[in-house]
Amino acid sequence: MQLLLIDDHPLIHLALQALLADFQPSVRLQPVLNIAAARAALQPGHGFELVLLDLQLHEEDGFAFLDELREAHPELPVAVMSASDSMSDVIRAIDQGAMAYIPKTIEPALMKEALELVVSGGIYVPSMRMTGVPPPPAPGQQAVAAPPPPRPQALDRLPITPRQQDVLHGLLLGKPNKLIANELGISADTVKDHVQAIFRALGVRTRTQAVLAVSQMGKVNQ
Structure with missing residues (x-):
């Protein structure tokens, strides 16, 4: 598997090389330090099967490049990494088409x-116990009712x-x-009717919401 890593910290490159040394299927990792190098790597016939994108690139907007990737390469799965564990960032990344949100912690x-x-073919989001979740109401204030999350179930049991x-x-x-x-x-x-x-x-x-619900069910059927 060919994986494009976009991260401006060389130490992250080395750490992921070591982490994925025994990954199955075997990984050929191509690290780049910035968006310009990523664009150059993603020429026609690039062969990448997954992009791993750091959202906090030096003086560059990882979210904007995520949008660019989904527009230019809609068939290419993108997983994002971030030092942030804000729920708003998780939702934003998934909303923009990321297949995974992986905190660097x-x-x-x-x-x-x-x-x-x-x-x-699955999706990954971290635990929902993260910063950015609205706090409980103060004493004397009425809580706003929220709809319950969908009950997790196997994908093959969905009607x-x-x-x-x-x-x-x-x-997804x-x-x-x-x-x-x-x-x-x-x-x-x-397609709209099916959605x-x-x-x-x-x-x-x-x-x-669909992506977050399915993330609780595990692997997407192929």
Whole structure:
């Protein structure tokens, strides 16, 4: 597997080289220090199967480049790393099409598990016990009721059709409806209908909520 690592700290390059030395499938890691080098590496025929992007690049906006990657290479899975454990950052990254949000404080074994999940077609988000979650109401204030999260269940038990499973897989990869439609040979309107059926099955209203719900179920069916 060819993996493009975009991180401006050479020590991270060395650490990941060591961490992934026994990774299966075996990894050929190409590290770059900045976005310009990443663009140069991602020329036609690049061969990369996964991009690992640091969101806190020196004087560069990792979120903006995540958008650029999803637009220019919608078929290429992107996992992001960050020193931040803010829930708002997690949601923003997933909303922009990231397949994983990996805090840099994560244990090495968990990082490997996260990458294995992404490589196998799954998604990874860290524990929901993170900063950025609204605090409880102060004494005397009334709490605002929030809808309960969807109950985790196996993906193969979701009441959706095999075609909707295909659409769900594309959705989790951050692909837009038009690209999913082209790949499956169906209309964009049909994809939209399938997406709404998937949302109903998951008990969610948005793509980001769908990704977070599926992340609790484990691996995406291939």
